[in-house]
Amino acid sequence: MTPQDDLLLSLRKLGLGERIQVIPDSSTFFAAIESRFPITGSKVDWQLLESEYRQLRTDNEGEEFAEFLVELGSRFKLAGKATYAGDGLTDVAIIFDFADAGRLAEAVAGIPQHHYIANQEMQWCASLTMEREMWFAFAPCSSK
Known part of the structure; x- marks a missing residue:
C-alpha cells in the first residue's frame, strides 16, 4: 500500500470516508495557495506573514x-x-468540514511530507512541516 492508500483507509476507519471528497490531483489546491500566500522555494514563507507558530513538543x-x-x-x-x-x-x-480537522490531522500527521490545510476561499492556511513546525496565517488582504 502507498502512503496515500494508507491515508484514505485511515480516514475511512475514523468515520470520515463519507464526509470527505477526494480530488485526485492536488495541483489546483497548491496553485491557489501560491496565488494568495508568499512562497519561497516551494513552501509558504510564513516569516513574511503575521502568523501563529508552534514547535512540536512531543512525538x-x-x-x-x-x-x-x-x-x-x-x-x-x-x-x-x-x-x-x-x-x-x-x-x-x-x-472536508473544518469541524473534522482534529481527526483529519491525526490521520495525516504520520506521513513524512509538508501538510497544508486552507479554507475554500483561501483566506487562511495552516501547515505542519517536516521540520516539526506548525504554522497558521491569514492571506494578505483577506478579511479575518
Missing part, C-alpha cells in the same frame, strides 16, 4: 496538530469547508 504529531487546529478554529471562528493536501507522498486533495 505525537497528530495529537498536537489536531490541538493546534482546534484551538485556531475556536479563536478565529474557522468553520465550513476546507481542503487538505500534502506536498510529497500523496497526490490527492481532500475536501
Whole structure:
C-alpha cells in the first residue's frame, strides 16, 4: 500500500470516508495557495506573514496538530469547508468540514511530507512541516 492508500483507509476507519471528497490531483489546491500566500522555494514563507507558530513538543504529531487546529478554529471562528493536501507522498486533495480537522490531522500527521490545510476561499492556511513546525496565517488582504 502507498502512503496515500494508507491515508484514505485511515480516514475511512475514523468515520470520515463519507464526509470527505477526494480530488485526485492536488495541483489546483497548491496553485491557489501560491496565488494568495508568499512562497519561497516551494513552501509558504510564513516569516513574511503575521502568523501563529508552534514547535512540536512531543512525538505525537497528530495529537498536537489536531490541538493546534482546534484551538485556531475556536479563536478565529474557522468553520465550513476546507481542503487538505500534502506536498510529497500523496497526490490527492481532500475536501472536508473544518469541524473534522482534529481527526483529519491525526490521520495525516504520520506521513513524512509538508501538510497544508486552507479554507475554500483561501483566506487562511495552516501547515505542519517536516521540520516539526506548525504554522497558521491569514492571506494578505483577506478579511479575518
